[in-house]
Amino acid sequence: MAGKNEEVLVEAFMTKRSQNKRTFTHTNWKERWFVLSPKNLIYYDGDKQSGRRKERGRVELIRVVAVESVDTAVFQRDFVFQLCYLSEDDDQYVLYIAAPTAQDREQWLDYIRKLVADNDCLSDKYHQGAFIKSQWSCCKGGKNTIACTDVTWTINHNNNPPGHPTPSPTPPNGLPSDMNPAPKIVVALYDYNATERGDLSLRKNEEFEVLEQDQEHWWKMRNRQTGMEGFAPSNYVRELGTPDIQQYDWYLGDATRQRAEVFLMQQEREGCFVVRNSTTNSGVYTLSVYTKQSHPQVKHYHIKKDPEGNYYLSQNIKCKTIPELIYRHQHNPGGICARLRPPTLGRTAPATAGLSHDKWEIDPSELNLLEELGSGQFGVVRHGKLKSLDVAVKMMKEGTMSEDEFIEEAKVMTKLRHGNLVQLYGVCSRQRPIYIVTEYLRYGSLLQYLRNKERILLNNTDVLLDMCLQVCSGMAYLEKQKFIHRDLAARNCLVGAHNEIKVGDFGLARYVVDDEYTGSGGAKFPIKWAAPEVLNFMRFSSKSDVWAFGVLMWEVFTCGKMPYGRMKNAEVVDMVQHGRVLEKPRFCPSDVYNVMQQCWNANAENRPSFNEILRMFQDE
Incomplete structure (x- = not known):
């Protein structure tokens, strides 16, 4: 039994599927408070704050055989992962857990994998599907059918006793490990396709080690899974482990009260919501919710914080993090106008500061010029394609501007980046007339x-x-x-x-x-x-x-x-x-x-x- 003072590594509300250890029991999903310690994964009913939690089950991590994501279509639930583990009688069971978000699932998988990496019982294969109606959905085999899918992470097979991690290697510079600063690890918020040599593609939720961050808008990174290195836009990643909520599609950042209201009124879905930075108090967040009660309107709630650091909208539901709070209110209105429903329109990836970490001069042969968008004193503006990127191309009339001075200034202007500025990607300056290449916006002027x-x-x-x-x-x-x-x-x-x-x-x-x-x-x-x-x-x-x-x-x-x-x-x-x-x-x-x-x-x-x-x- 774990003691009350056992170290807690991470904890959160998630839903779990009943394990059906008896053939006649009914299958269902229930919300539980999960606690991960160095030795156990424990789940409780009740809530964290009441102090009256009742333990409903635990898995000893030393008995874990595999920890992997599940084909969520089987359960018609998002963000499901599984723990395969052995009982004391060496029977194998599977615990299915649904996390609130993809990022939460990856965080829990990462934590658990690090804790079980030296287990002697780890398997090289697992069932990607689920055991439903006496068979595995992935291979249609029976309960004891050999697992059919290769595991997705590296297993440490070594001679260390279970529970004893492999000693850390000596740092290459000979310094004690505690004198070497820990590397900065970031997680991709969006997909990014590198177009230039020296840049690095990103895939949402992948982890990267930051190698250089001398440039504000472009950081050199290494993909922790593939080992590939290169530059990528800094506004496409967030630091791992930070409380930053910008990873979620329902977070609108510095959007004004009016912007949130317009966004939600356009969706017209009861309970549709966004979270944004409070415009009156720095470091405070506001929840904006659409409701049809009385009449269509948007209500705004400050997300409060108690002296213990818990977030809440009403006193009866308090959570350690804002994503957990949002997750709870998706299942229970808990004193606000409606049960929360995420917006259907996902956030679009922001523009990058320039096309690459060191490119502002664009070869006109890379541009595919399309229809004309408009014209004026400076020249014609046309829609264009720069590889796969939609752009607007301003084709400047000769003699209308001091070109050399502008070209020099353009190097600086590509580094200006804001969600309400048209992004300057670069110029074609080695020809006449020069082209100014910017972000393309669909509805024009x-x-x-x-x-x-x-x-x-x-x-x-x-x-x-x-x-x-x-x-x-x-x-x-x-x-x-x-x-x-x-x-x-x-x-x-x-x-x-x-x-x-x-x-x-x-x-x-x-x-x-x-x-x-x-x-x-x-x-x-x-x-x-x-x-x-x-x-x-x-x-x-x-x-x-x-x-x-x-x-x-x-x-x-x-x-x-x-x-x-x-x-x-x-x-x-x-x-x-x-x-x-x-x-x-x-x-x-x-x-x-x-x-x-x-x-x-x-x-x-x-x-x-x-x-x-x-x-x-x-x-x-």
């Missing part, structure tokens, strides 16, 4: 999108505000990076497949040869978006971007109307210089228009920053 969807959008101010806040989030990042856009407007923002809004063409206006360049609206220099200090002194700053953002908000809440209507540029300049601003759009809420007015403060120093604008709408 925000301006045209607003005009096309006017009938739908004018009645949904939450969606319109969400668009503005996404732009604001991207601009807040540029502001932090000390990067000035200089031409922020709806025409220079793009809309992606999941209605994500991204700011494009940032910094491009700086390299225009003619200051009187033509905007896409047909007017000379974009005066209708220009702050007074720009009109008077050509003084650009993040605060002049804030002024332009106020005009962009006006564009959004009018669904793409031209600011100042048909007024001539000279009339607009006179109006701005005399302190008169755009009128409130018809369907615009007063608090939103109040923010626009703050953006249009004649004194640049008195305008809010982009971060301050975000906080104005984040009162939870």
Whole structure:
């Protein structure tokens, strides 16, 4: 029997299948509290906090024959794994356990495999299926049929007594092992296909050792299973063992309250939920849940933490981690509006900072140019394929920009990375005209999108505000990076497949040869978006971007109307210089228009920053 003070390595709620040791017993699945110690896997009923847990079973790890994943289609359950073990009479049994997520399953498999690696009874084969109706589903054999599938992990066959691990080898530099820092191990969050020599492909949930992380956005890694090495995007991995929840599709990160509401209202599923960072308290998380109670709405709950470090939404369900808490509330509403259901739309992989760890110059022969997306003063924009990647290719007209200066700056711009910025992948600069290759977004210009969807959008101010806040989030990042856009407007923002809004063409206006360049609206220099200090002194700053953002908000809440209507540029300049601003759009809420007015403060120093604008709408 394990003592009460036996070391606990990991513990969590999971569901287990009854083992049917007697032929007449009914098969079912029940939620149990699993505890893994160095010698035993024990499961209890009751919950962890009550202290009144009753042990329902245990497996001595020294008796484990195999620990593997199961073909989950057999049980119609996700993330099932199995422990094959011997009884005291040397009969073999199988314990089937369903973990909350794929990552949880991999964590438990990894822990148990390390603890049983020196067992003398380990098998080289296992049944990938399940023993159901007196036969194995994988090979149709009877109970004692020899296992049919090779194990997926390395077994340590050695002469050490059971339970005694193999001594660690002496470090190559001769230092004691405790003086060598432990390697940083990360887990892939997304699949990534390497396209350049020296880069490394990733597969979701695989583990990698970080070898170099001198570059912020690209780390050199080694695949722990295959031994292959190379560079991969750092935003595609998370550190193993951290409490970070970004691995889950229901985690939306820094999404605003409005973004979460728009996302969930589009799904229209009772109990559909997301978890996001609280916008009022750093380090705190918020659960947003869709419900049809009373009327379709999204309710928001702060995920609280008690003095013992347990997370909870209501006092009757507390858990050690947020994923465990979410898992419990998927089976029991426990005081919130509905039982939780994960969103059906999975998260898409983010854009990488450039195409590779050291590539920003693109060979035009690698590009397959497709349909035209648009054209303007700078040139034509076409949809393209760069190997398997969808891209947008801006084919610059010769003489429209200071090309050499821009090409030098492009090396820096490829390293700017944010979910609400159009990612610059690189340039084709060894030919004329030069090409600028960026991320491709399905629905194109925000301006045209607003005009096309006017009938739908004018009645949904939450969606319109969400668009503005996404732009604001991207601009807040540029502001932090000390990067000035200089031409922020709806025409220079793009809309992606999941209605994500991204700011494009940032910094491009700086390299225009003619200051009187033509905007896409047909007017000379974009005066209708220009702050007074720009009109008077050509003084650009993040605060002049804030002024332009106020005009962009006006564009959004009018669904793409031209600011100042048909007024001539000279009339607009006179109006701005005399302190008169755009009128409130018809369907615009007063608090939103109040923010626009703050953006249009004649004194640049008195305008809010982009971060301050975000906080104005984040009162939870």
